[in-house]
Amino acid sequence: MDNRLVASTWEQPLEPPASIPESSDVVIIGAGILGVSTAWLLAKQGINVTVCEKGLVAGEQSSRNWGWVRVRGRDQREMPMAMEAMRIWRGLAEELGEDVGYEQGGCIFAARNDKELDGYVKWLDVAREYGVDTRIIEGEELRRQVPGAAIPWCGAIYTSTDGRAEPHKAAPAIARAARRKGATILESCAVRGLDLEAGRVAGVVTEHGTIKTSSVLCAGGAWTSLFCRSLGIRLPQLRVRGTVVRTAPTAQLLNGNVYDRHLGIRRRQDGGYSVAHGTTLDHSITPSTFRFATKFLPALMQEIGGLKISIGSDFFEEWRTPKRWDLDTESPFEQTRILNPDPNPRVVKAIRRNLDKIFPDLAGTEIVESWAGMVETTPDVIPVIEESEKIPGFHIATGLSGHGFGLGPGAGYACAGMLTGNDTGIDLQPFRLSRFFDGSPIRMDSPI
Numbered sequence: 001m002d003n004r005l006v007a008s009t010w011e012q013p014l015e016p017p018a019s020i021p022e023s024s025d026v027v028i029i030g031a032g033i034l035g036v037s038t039a040w041l042l043a044k045q046g047i048n049v050t051v052c053e054k055g056l057v058a059g060e061q062s063s064r065n066w067g068w069v070r071v072r073g074r075d076q077r078e079m080p081m082a083m084e085a086m087r088i089w090r091g092l093a094e095e096l097g098e099d100v101g102y103e104q105g106g107c108i109f110a111a112r113n114d115k116e117l118d119g120y121v122k123w124l125d126v127a128r129e130y131g132v133d134t135r136i137i138e139g140e141e142l143r144r145q146v147p148g149a150a151i152p153w154c155g156a157i158y159t160s161t162d163g164r165a166e167p168h169k170a171a172p173a174i175a176r177a178a179r180r181k182g183a184t185i186l187e188s189c190a191v192r193g194l195d196l197e198a199g200r201v202a203g204v205v206t207e208h209g210t211i212k213t214s215s216v217l218c219a220g221g222a223w224t225s226l227f228c229r230s231l232g233i234r235l236p237q238l239r240v241r242g243t244v245v246r247t248a249p250t251a252q253l254l255n256g257n258v259y260d261r262h263l264g265i266r267r268r269q270d271g272g273y274s275v276a277h278g279t280t281l282d283h284s285i286t287p288s289t290f291r292f293a294t295k296f297l298p299a300l301m302q303e304i305g306g307l308k309i310s311i312g313s314d315f316f317e318e319w320r321t322p323k324r325w326d327l328d329t330e331s332p333f334e335q336t337r338i339l340n341p342d343p344n345p346r347v348v349k350a351i352r353r354n355l356d357k358i359f360p361d362l363a364g365t366e367i368v369e370s371w372a373g374m375v376e377t378t379p380d381v382i383p384v385i386e387e388s389e390k391i392p393g394f395h396i397a398t399g400l401s402g403h404g405f406g407l408g409p410g411a412g413y414a415c416a417g418m419l420t421g422n423d424t425g426i427d428l429q430p431f432r433l434s435r436f437f438d439g440s441p442i443r444m445d446s447p448i
């Protein structure tokens with residue numbers, strides 16, 4: 001049994017690029033699912049694009065997530081992008097010519113009481129508006145969909161068109177396809193900052209030299225706030241740690257994803273399950289927690305039940321991290337090539353306990369791997385996607401906030417449109433950074 005299957009995405013030797021291009025039409029910072037999807041979609045249009053990744057393709061969030069690909073429960077502002085993402089996922093393997101583990105296995109959010117179910121029912125209006133096959137199921141139908149569950153759920157919301165994919169496969173496969181279409185993807189190549197001429201982008205300064213460009217997309221995940229700060233741009237973003245486990249292959253109790261507030265479980269392509277706690281996330285207090293506290297208050301109130309707040313070495317680590325640096329010296333991005341938090345052992349135990357309780361048939365099934373990932377989130381838990389008002393040519397795409405694996409290809413489609421000026425039909429106005437500072441209410445319509 002390969003107990004490093006998922007970890008093998010980020011446990012590979014880091015090899016600096018032999019050379020870097022002198023110039024590129026577009027440079028993308030970060031090779032997560034968002035960066036590589038955007039690169040692939042641009043390269044397909046014949047655009048010369050270079051992706052700079054400080055570590056490995058999908059080394060951070062994009063390989064560590066639960067693998068849920070869903071529109072159910074999304075904030076309405078994200079729906080056009082999420083619908084586009086689903087369209088891309090459905091044809092992705094065929095277009096790439098590579099397996100990404102995608103399967104439209106359905107997605108169920110089960111309720112333990114009427115209050116939870118009422119919360120789910122509200123989303124049916126959104127489903128109707130976008131023609132999504134979402135409905136409430138209960139009784140025999142719910143038992144048929146999730147046989148073997150020992151919890152007497154009072155009902156559930158079921159979306160037949162949602163699904164799953166394998167995170168350790170998807171972004172690397174998209175990156176390979178982008179390369180085949182002509183994109184340059186550089187690993188072990190941190191971007192330290194921007195080369196500006198008359199206030200606008202003239203290039204990116206990497207650890208291996210400068211690449212001339214007039215158009216940059218920062219898709220740096222959990223590092224975007226720091227990168228922006230070094231440029232004088234304030235971007236509210238915090239990190240929370242999610243712990244995930246994977247079981248050995250075992251009986252098929254379900255083919256899609258099931259969420260209960262104590263468990264998130266999905267069938268894996270290898271016949272096992274990826275399992276997490278339904279609500280528990282760790283937030284280690286850092287100086288950013290204080291810096292952005294007022295902006296994050298609504299999110300904090302909503303997630304307070306599941307958020308385990310602590311203070312420890314992360315506080316001092318961030319405290320010590322420089323906020324600005326000379327571009328000819330090592331930057332914080334090279335100092336942490338891959339953000340690789342340890343899984344929380346207490347959460348692993350809770351997952352085991354909850355799995356055995358909710359699915360007694362899986363009680364003997366071995367947990368063969370556990371890992372953690374740092375989810376980065378914005379105050380309203382939807383992305384920031386815009387061309388910076390301060391620095392023409394500098395574009396930001398971040399804050400996919402715990403649900404960006406499924407959204408990634410759709411967000412990449414929106415970003416490709418933003419970079420080329422082509423109309424994608426996706427309104428990016430709700431994703432402007434200034435919403436956090438112009439007095440707009442910070443509205444949180446989707447859970448982390």
Ligand SMILES: Cc1cc2nc3c(=O)[nH]c(=O)nc-3n(C[C@H](O)[C@H](O)[C@H](O)COP(=O)(O)OP(=O)(O)OC[C@H]3O[C@@H](n4cnc5c(N)ncnc54)[C@H](O)[C@@H]3O)c2cc1C
Pocket residue numbers: 029030031032033034035052053054055056057058059060061062063064065066067068069070189190191192219220221222223224227241242243244333337338372373374375397398399400401402403404405406407408
């Ligand atoms: C535990 C967990 C569970 C999740 N579950 C789900 C789920 O089931 N479904 C779902 O849709 N989403 C889920 N998510 C969220 C999803 O994984 C993320 O939203 C998504 O992967 C974000 O993609 P990204 O490309 O924006 O960022 P990332 O994947 O984090 O990629 C950003 C990349 O930028 C690189 N980078 C940063 N700064 C620099 C720099 N200066 N120079 C060069 N490179 C740089 C980083 O090294 C990194 O590789 C989950 C996340 C976690 C952690």
